[in-house]
Amino acid sequence: MHIVLQLIPKKYLIGGTLILLGLSGLLLMSTIVAITGEFEKDSQQSEVTEIEGGGIGVGTANVSPEVMKYQPLLEKYAQKHGVDASYVPIMMALMMQESGGRGNDPMQSSESFCGSVGCISSPELSVDKGVLHFKSVLEKAHYDLKLCLQSYNFGGGFINYVMKNGGKYTPELAISFSQSQYQKVKHTGNYHCVRPEMVPYQACYGDAKYVDAVLKYYTGTITADGKPAAPASGGSGGKSGVKVIDAGKTLIGKTRYVFGGGRSQSDINAGRFDCSSFVRWAFEQVGMNVGPMSGVTTDTLKTQGQAINPKDMKPGDVVFFDTYKIDGHVGIYVGNNQFLGCQGKTGVAIASMEKGTYFGERFNGRVKRL
Numbered sequence: 001m002h003i004v005l006q007l008i009p010k011k012y013l014i015g016g017t018l019i020l021l022g023l024s025g026l027l028l029m030s031t032i033v034a035i036t037g038e039f040e041k042d043s044q045q046s047e048v049t050e051i052e053g054g055g056i057g058v059g060t061a062n063v064s065p066e067v068m069k070y071q072p073l074l075e076k077y078a079q080k081h082g083v084d085a086s087y088v089p090i091m092m093a094l095m096m097q098e099s100g101g102r103g104n105d106p107m108q109s110s111e112s113f114c115g116s117v118g119c120i121s122s123p124e125l126s127v128d129k130g131v132l133h134f135k136s137v138l139e140k141a142h143y144d145l146k147l148c149l150q151s152y153n154f155g156g157g158f159i160n161y162v163m164k165n166g167g168k169y170t171p172e173l174a175i176s177f178s179q180s181q182y183q184k185v186k187h188t189g190n191y192h193c194v195r196p197e198m199v200p201y202q203a204c205y206g207d208a209k210y211v212d213a214v215l216k217y218y219t220g221t222i223t224a225d226g227k228p229a230a231p232a233s234g235g236s237g238g239k240s241g242v243k244v245i246d247a248g249k250t251l252i253g254k255t256r257y258v259f260g261g262g263r264s265q266s267d268i269n270a271g272r273f274d275c276s277s278f279v280r281w282a283f284e285q286v287g288m289n290v291g292p293m294s295g296v297t298t299d300t301l302k303t304q305g306q307a308i309n310p311k312d313m314k315p316g317d318v319v320f321f322d323t324y325k326i327d328g329h330v331g332i333y334v335g336n337n338q339f340l341g342c343q344g345k346t347g348v349a350i351a352s353m354e355k356g357t358y359f360g361e362r363f364n365g366r367v368k369r370l
Helices: 002-007 010-043 071-081 085-098 110-114 123-140 145-154 157-163 171-188 210-215 239-249 265-270 275-284
Strands: 318-321 329-335 338-343 347-352 363-369
Touching (some): 085 145, 085 210, 123 145, 145 171, 145 210, 157 171, 171 210, 239 338, 275 329, 275 338
Antiparallel strands (some): 318 329, 329 338, 338 347
8 A cells, every 4th residue: 555655646645635625524514504504493483481271361570581580480389389370470570579580589488488588598499489478468468469469578467457457458558557567676777768758757667669669560450359460452362463463464575584683673673583573573563562672582472461262363362382492483373374473484474373384283272362
């Protein structure tokens, strides 16, 4: 072999080596492109997590991504402890006020669990005990939701106080309770007004405005029985649903799918959307706020609106698909087993949900009416 190599001119040996190296490089690049292409094909459908037992209620939690990540755990323990699913967005709003979703005790459950601050160091245990405590307070408050929320801050003594003074939460009772309790403890020096506007009232025990503080993170109304309810609009089904579809159709042929796109005005102006940002944009065009532009995901969208049986779908309802993740893709139902969405290969387009099609096989039955 050595003799043969000596007989071959060096320029041919060098040329042949370069050719072999080039072919190897092309083969390697082709393999990488094929692998990343398959990944991109999946990721272009994109985003999020499953709820056991169907949808969650009809209110909307307007919270940070740090709180949003606890949604599956809140749903899990709401089901475990027998809390109606419509309270999950309220509990997300409560967590937002308590901790913003940060720390090892995001529900601030330590005191209710063991009587002292800091005994909980597991976020899941915090959610478990927080949901259980929420249920207990809600029941003691006879499902007066505002009384429940204020008692989460003040403690159970506030419920007894309210029951002796009319039996229903009022902001005035919250202030007077804070005043009376502060007189008992101000000598310790451990209490001060968390709100400057409470200083003239000497209402410096807890946060007398806690109900308003929590509800600023919640969009919805509260019914006479204390349960959260949808905002008093027609919902996305029916005539308003058709308007959403008409608004969304104006982008057909004018967009391209970009994962994470549509979360800035420059993206929108350039026609860069992903599935959830497109849905948010379409609803915004008909005057419906379904979340902040910068933070919308399939996760945030599925916390909103009323859960609908797939058999009762109407144009304008929001439909979810299990793509590379559960609830990984979202669109707007247009009727006749079709939906309008921003897909990886087409941008905004109408796609089929018929059985046997890509999305038909991945439709998971989650339908929300916003």
